Amino acid sequence: MKKFEEKTLLSQTLYEGRIINLDLEEVLLPNGNKSKREIVRHPGAVAVIPITVDGKVVMVEQYRKALERAIVEIPAGKLERGEEPELTARRELEEETGYECKQLTHLISFYTSPGFADEIVHLYVAEGLSKKDHKLDLDEDEFVEVLELTVEEALEYIQEQRIFDAKTAYAIQYLQLKRQMDQNNG
Structure with a gap:
């Protein structure tokens, strides 16, 4: 046992x-x-930290009924049955933002609320972004606005509670820590 x-x-x-x-x-x-x-x-999900050439993070703002408000998040979506997380990450990035990426790196996987749910989120970093001529269609019940924020702007959004979900706050904290480590090593 x-x-x-x-x-x-x-x-x-x-x-x-x-x-x-x-x-x-x-x-x-x-x-x-x-x-x-x-x-x-829950079947699991992916979340993507898309980083532009100039170091901005591509995010989406959307209404979340459970919160009764709109929040700003990194692109994310549910795994389809039998689908590999990397494929889901690429699809969600393109559907929600209109970007595709040359490099997609798995960062970490984590459980969102293990006290009552088995949902696991696979977090990726997307680099080498390029805008598609036309983006994939969003789900029929999905409405988003694409934003590009610096890490400093994203930290302000966290303070203002415009960014208010764990996966996005985690992503921004990761980027902030990575930047500090790169500065110390560079």
């Missing part, structure tokens, strides 16, 4: 949606007691 493992005794899908499923599981705790867990099942 793994350390702190909770053995699943019973699992029931309460909801099956287009993006998520919701499961209710009865588990046996390490101390022998039983408990219930509500788990959001």
Whole structure:
């Protein structure tokens, strides 16, 4: 048995949606007691930090119904069944921003909310950007405005809560740290 493992005794899908499923599981705790867990099942996602030749970050502003407001984010999207994360990253970059990239580097993968969800986000850095003649169509329920921000502007957006999601804040913090390390080593 793994350390702190909770053995699943019973699992029931309460909801099956287009993006998520919701499961209710009865588990046996390490101390022998039983408990219930509500788990959001998600196929995973990608997020992309697109960096222009002049060092700006390409972002999108879009309305998020769960927050009842628009926020500024790095391009991101859900993995399609059987699709490799790198392919998803390239597709989402092009769909949301109209850019394609010469170089796409996997940075890290992380769980967004492991207390109740299994969603994993694969974070990429996209460089060597070029504007496509025409961008791929957005999803029919997706409306975005493309922005290009310096790291300083993005940090201001975080302070103003215009950037208000973890993946984008993480991306900006990464860029800030990378720039400091490059300055110290250069």
